[in-house]
Amino acid sequence: MTTVYFVRHAEPNRTVGEDATYPLTEKGLADCALVTEFLRDKGVDVVLSSPFKRAVDTVKNFAETAGLPIDIIDDFRERKVSSKKWIDDFISFAHKQWDDISYKLEGGESIAETQERNIRALESVLTLYRGKTIAIGTHGTALSSMIRYYDVTYGVSDWLAMPMPYVIKMEFSETGCVGMEKIDLFNPNQPPNYENCLVRTASLGELKAYKYTVIFAQYHGKWLYCRHKNRDVYETAGGHIETSETIQEAAKRELFEETGAIKFDIEPVFDYAVHLPTRYANGQVFLAKIHELGKMPNFEMTETRLFDTIPDKMRFPQILPILFEKIQLLARFA
Numbered sequence: 001m002t003t004v005y006f007v008r009h010a011e012p013n014r015t016v017g018e019d020a021t022y023p024l025t026e027k028g029l030a031d032c033a034l035v036t037e038f039l040r041d042k043g044v045d046v047v048l049s050s051p052f053k054r055a056v057d058t059v060k061n062f063a064e065t066a067g068l069p070i071d072i073i074d075d076f077r078e079r080k081v082s083s084k085k086w087i088d089d090f091i092s093f094a095h096k097q098w099d100d101i102s103y104k105l106e107g108g109e110s111i112a113e114t115q116e117r118n119i120r121a122l123e124s125v126l127t128l129y130r131g132k133t134i135a136i137g138t139h140g141t142a143l144s145s146m147i148r149y150y151d152v153t154y155g156v157s158d159w160l161a162m163p164m165p166y167v168i169k170m171e172f173s174e175t176g177c178v179g180m181e182k183i184d185l186f187n188p189n190q191p192p193n194y195e196n197c198l199v200r201t202a203s204l205g206e207l208k209a210y211k212y213t214v215i216f217a218q219y220h221g222k223w224l225y226c227r228h229k230n231r232d233v234y235e236t237a238g239g240h241i242e243t244s245e246t247i248q249e250a251a252k253r254e255l256f257e258e259t260g261a262i263k264f265d266i267e268p269v270f271d272y273a274v275h276l277p278t279r280y281a282n283g284q285v286f287l288a289k290i291h292e293l294g295k296m297p298n299f300e301m302t303e304t305r306l307f308d309t310i311p312d313k314m315r316f317p318q319i320l321p322i323l324f325e326k327i328q329l330l331a332r333f334a
Helices: 026-039 053-066 090-099 111-128 140-150 156-160 247-259 320-332
Strands: 002-008 046-049 070-072 133-138 166-173 176-183 198-202 210-219 222-228 237-240 261-276 279-293 301-307
Touching (some): 046 053, 053 070, 140 176, 237 247, 247 279
Antiparallel strands (some): 166 176, 210 237
16 A cells, blocks of 8 residues: 655745745744644655645655655646736636636646646656655645546535645555545544535546445335444445455445345446545445345344335435435436
């Protein structure tokens, strides 16, 4: 597994110099201590950075503390806005760019172009440092363009919500990105808050970095849900995709382990993304038609139950209804 910590730079002083040479403000310099403290025990092997001063300076203290050089990767630089020095209504411009990722001003770069060179640089880094833990000094739009490569539902509201400094952790196996996590350096130990989550659905195969499977299962014309030994709510079968298995293999395994299904038809039907304040979770939703149930396996679940719709008492009530609404429509034509 290769782990990458993308570090969005701390607060810059945009009144001094130009884009490539903006220094950090006093607050930005002080906030670099948050970066150093966070990365201190992560076993970082390599420190890389965009050539821009604010990105280098944000990871500089950590690199010096860890006794590591900072290698500059030019393609990790920030998106060029235009040939002009400044744009009066930058937020309106940003909305246009995220609404149409090919949109750009004269002399500038689109989100798509920024994404292409940043992903190209990332792929080279992953090849060169396979199995290592890497810290990369980067930028808000450059980093956001890479997140969008793995999650096409990522847009302008997500970009606007990204503070400075900020960390995105990505993990890569031989098959590609297997997970993304947000780290708010001002609240690094904040637990997942499912009360404040955003659920988005996408066409099958449109996302990358899948971490979970969700299986809606039909049996005798009803929906089959399972209950965990330590919970009094019902949920769909599903769970983490192991690094050694495909999504389809994970879905079949989870369906058996959590329901006891031994004869069934199963197929993927759509992708989904859950955005929490502290993490991303991409997954794939499956529809299963169970023909035969065996004995409940001795894993985490203790029982199954049939429902006409989603249970009143359900796990992840912010997520399940949205996925169920779409699976119902698709199941009618399956």
